[in-house]
Amino acid sequence: QVQLVESGAEVKKPGASVKVTCKASGFTFTAYYIHWVRQAPGQGVEWMGWININNGATNYAQKFQGRVTMTRDTSLSTGYMELSRLRSDDTAVYYCARDLITMVRGVDGMDVWGQGTTVTVSS
Amino acid sequence: SYELTQSPSVSVSPGQTASITCSGDKLGNKYACWYQQKPGQSPVLVIYQNSKRPSGIPERFSGSNSGNSATLTISGTQAMDEADYYCQAWDSSIVVFGGGTKLSVL
Numbered sequence: 001q002v003q004l005v006e007s008g009a010e011v012k013k014p015g016a017s018v019k020v021t022c023k024a025s026g027f028t029f030t031a032y033y034i035h036w037v038r039q040a041p042g043q044g045v046e047w048m049g050w051i052n053i054n055n056g057a058t059n060y061a062q063k064f065q066g067r068v069t070m071t072r073d074t075s076l077s078t079g080y081m082e083l084s085r086l087r088s089d090d091t092a093v094y095y096c097a098r099d100l101i102t103m104v105r106g107v108d109g110m111d112v113w114g115q116g117t118t119v120t121v122s123s
Numbered sequence: 124s125y126e127l128t129q130s131p132s133v134s135v136s137p138g139q140t141a142s143i144t145c146s147g148d149k150l151g152n153k154y155a156c157w158y159q160q161k162p163g164q165s166p167v168l169v170i171y172q173n174s175k176r177p178s179g180i181p182e183r184f185s186g187s188n189s190g191n192s193a194t195l196t197i198s199g200t201q202a203m204d205e206a207d208y209y210c211q212a213w214d215s216s217i218v219v220f221g222g223g224t225k226l227s228v229l
Contacts, residue, residue: 035218037166044223045158045166045209059216062124095165106213109156109171116165 002026004034004096004114011120017084020117022096024077027112030054033099034079035110036070038092045095051079054101086121093118125214127221134227141197143224145210148191153212155193157186160223161206169208170195202228 007021022034036048049060051070058070069082079096094117097110127147135141145155155173158166168177170186173193183198193212197204205228210221 037220044207045160045220047211047218047220050218061217097166104154105216106154106156106218107172109168109177109211110158110166111168111171111177113165113167 002112004098004112006094006096006114006117009118009120011122012086014087014121014123016086016121017082018086018119019080019082020094020096020119022079022081022114024079024098027098029072029077030074031101033101034070034072035097035099036068036081037095037097037110039095039116040089040092043092046092048081048094050099052101053079083119086119088121091119091121125212125217125219127210127212127219129208129210129221129224131222132225132227134229135197135200137202137228138199141200141204141226141228143195143197143208143210143226145193145195145221146191147193147212147219150191150193150212151189153188153214155186155188156211157184157193157195158209158211159204159206160209166209197226200226200228204228 005023033050035050051058072079096114098112100108157170160166173188174186185196209223
């Protein structure tokens with residue numbers, strides 16, 4: 001079935017990096033953007049950036065530029081999000097979500113989400 | 124930077140109509156989406172392209188978007204609709220979420 005399955009929970013120390021994986025199945029991976037969205041405890045959702053799976057182009061929220069890297073491996077139908085120089089306020093659930101690549105952006109919404117990966121940053 | 128603004132909370136009685144609004148500059152010129160999130164779960168798309176429902180989303184969910192506001196309307200609200208709701212739009216190549224609205228069904 002159509003799904004995005006994320007990697008397991010991580011515990012990191014401040015200053016370290018974390019890499020979260022998002023494995024797709026049941027659909028044509030290269031037809032989509034993969035967005036990364038995070039949610040700190042008790043807070044709203046926050047968009048981090050997207051990667052165009054077809055051509056590898058990325059766009060990151062200004063807040064994360066210089067700290068986040070989104071990549072993909074089309075042979076494995078997997079997307080990756082690496083966040084570096086972790087701080088305690090990076091503690092959050094990190095989600096990946098797919099969004100169809102269309103001529104007009106934003107038409108179809110993020111219709112499939114991963115289950116979320118909890119990243120805890122603590123010394 | 125572009126911002127979407129939502130009221131933090133909305134309350135509704137079971138069976139009544141709930142309206143959740145999302146405000147942004149010239150939002151009506153963009154496509155708005157809405158997501159429902161229940162505690163401990165991933166968000167679920169309930170409205171896309173301003174007013175379309177994905178398959179499996181009940182007909183009581185509807186949406187509109189014009190001017191500077193988008194609205195999610197839930198008709199005949201049920202207890203199971205109690206959740207956080209987020210609006211979302213693209214601004215050029217950037218994606219923006221609203222701050223979320225907690226819908227309480229009392």
